[in-house]
Amino acid sequence: MSFDFIANEAKWRSNWANDESNTVDVNAMEDKYYVLVMFPYPSGDRLHMGHWYQYGLMDTWVRYQRMQGKNVFFPMGFDAFGLPAENYAIKHGIHPDISTTKNVNYMLEQFEKMGVSYDFNYKVDTSKPDYYKWTQWIFSTLYKNGLAYKKEAPVNWCPGLNTVLANEQVIDGKDERTGYEVVQKNLAQWFFKITDYAEKLLDNLETLDWPSKTVAMQSNWIGRSEGTEIEFAMEGHDWNFKVFTTRPDTLFGVTYVTFAPEHQKVLEITTDEQRDSVQDYIEQTAKMKEVDRLSTAKEKTGVFTGAYAINPVNGEKIPIWISDYVLVTYGTGVVMGVPGHDERDFAFAEAFNLPCRKVIQEPNTELSSTLKSAYTEPGIVLNSGKYDGMNSLEMKTKITNDLESNGKGQKKVNFRLRDWLVSRQRYWGAPIPIINCPNCGEVLVPEDQLPVLLPENVEFKPTGESPLRNCEEFYHTTCPKCGGPATREVDTLDTFVCSSWYYMRYPDAHNQAQAFDKDITYKMLPVDKYVGGPEHACMHLLYARFVNMVMHDLGYVPTAEPFTSLTHQGMILGPDMQKMSKSKGNAISPDEYVENFGSDILRLYLCFGFNYVEGGPWSEGGFKSASRFAERCARLMEEKVELLTSSLPEQSYSSADKKLLYVLHNSIKGVNQDTQRFMFNTSIARLMELYNAITDYENNSTAETINNFLMQQTLKTFLVLLSPFMPHFCEEWWQLSGEQQSIFNQKFPAHDNQFLQLDEIKMAVMINGKRRDEVTVSASSTEDQVLNVALDSTKVQKHLEGMQIIKQIFVKGKLINLIVKPS
């Protein structure tokens, strides 16, 4: 008769639900430990294997932390707004609220079957008015503090459908569904002024316990660069324009200037002869993606405008071009072209036969005036008037100061980071709480009129405007200021706005009067451990930090940073090493495995088969290995059930006992160390070693000595060690071993060093860095003693024949390395 994992799980799920063992009261909580896992978005799908991996294993981690005595707050919710539900509605005519709610309910069932200990009493759903009311409040708060504004920005416009498309809907410049060509079009959009916080977002990074790769990515994304803004005069116009450069030392090498094709002034400066080609080029550029525009592998394209600028340092007349490698969103939207000392400029000048002037000489080389490629390193300045002979690094400061005193330029810090575009021309999102009044202009909806409810009956006709525009009873309203007729903002908020503050809402999830009570956020924030995918490194994680910083500045939260410590989980791939997807047919459904094998075994496999941070491909064989181990454990417990409940005297330890105790304590040590740092796979490996040691002990014992106190205690410790990884299974056997309390109320075992002390150890003997033998020596051996034992080895002697030892390296407890040469 074998153990019924599935029936056992059903029993404990209902027991745990009845005694509410998963829920905490934040008001009564002392010394909180807030563990947050990025919430799932039910807008498109249900929980898949990746979610199981993320949420199931974090439950294991949290169970472990609780058994370490931490008071864990471990909430869960749903990021329910988003594009997939809306697309589903367009395709199938099912309202997003219906499809999303259905998915949420299904996911809740899945979570239940997982046997996880998330606290659903603090659940949030971002698509419900009791949540998005406060998302709107976040918008209002930013707006009131001058951090939300409206300006024109380009969007992916599908002229065939009259709609805005998401980047992922545009494939090769075409709408993926209809094949219509997509162009960039300017629309008025709402932005959050995240750039105001660029410096602080960058500086604070070093205070965070985050993966270094995430810090590096965010730091590059913010992209601080120090340089100089230089003013160029226009020939034949009475205005100037600015360029930003990090290389003012190459100013004498400028042979042309390039505007971004979208730059406002382009059509103004273009001469009549050039107008047609410039206009063509602008249209072409509008069809391109930014990634392609910036590719340095792509051949450079551009058009001459017919206009000229004046170099402020030498009065030279230089041609003005437009080219797609210049972006209107970065710097001033104009760059100075220095073919001699910038690779892209070099390629551009080569393509259009523009002159290339050398103004920096490589140090320690013969002076020559020709350049075969751009020289981008520092060097000695030449062809630069009074700066000739200077070191180019020195010249940077000098010329910037000179330009500053002439009023022709200034030092400038530039960021690559752009303001956060938060408006979406979509239905399934939180409405932006703004009213446009013909008399009063842009008016914020007063707090007591929030939430601005998302109307239910909306048609998704492509009219070129947000779907909400078609809902007349939503669109037409009265102005909160003057009471006259007015219209509502019809754009909705980016779902990243919803997820930028959810961790503030969780501890006070049911507050009707405010987004959160300050006393509670001060008590419960910041999040102590945040876990989610690395794909969020630059967007969600940056947006959340920004919103938290603003809230901190306004006194709502205790710290500037929301997430003290961060870990990323890896991705579970299909057996074919590809990302799982329905369309590829390589998706593995967790539900099936839960039904056939039980959630403990699925969890055990996910723990054992992967490095948590890296993920990897699903493997049937790997799953089987977990299932076999689980069954072996069940057999062991079944055999020993009588022993577990007997009362036995303590004993003195034989050498076999000591061997078992060594493995036991080594496993305890390993499981503690590894689980803490998310190395679930090696934790399980240590438990397998312990299992093997238990069976070895049995095989080498006599009938009288098998069922002793040590065996009983080892088995019970084994159960506690395994409990975070197989919660239902261990809870059952803990109870069957006569315990009244839940196993999860146990303190997690700690190892005792006295059982890990070995009298004898094995050390490697190396000759010229190659391992030649292994010797057994007493653990306290000195270098000389080890050398003597090593020299006794015939293997070693063989390698020493005709050699003399010229050096020896001794690493205590590890090896001795003899360096020899022929004598």
Add this chain to the structure above:
RNA sequence: GCCCAGGUGGCGGAACUGGUAGACGCGUUGGACUUAAAAUCCAAUGUCCUUUGGACGUAUCGGUUCGAUUCCGAUCCUGGGUACCA
């Protein structure tokens, strides 16, 4: 293209700050049990060779070091992100 990771047996993966590469497991092979199979248990298992021994081996090439999977440089490949998927 740019930013950031990763590349270790037939496979999943170990190896803490440079110190015995391949823990743990899957698979395979052989054996035990069985009428037989499954399950289970035991043993072997990086590759190659002239096999009581030895050479090679952590994507490739090079460097630093007594010693490199680990540090440095170059190259190739795979993955994540690239601002409207979340």
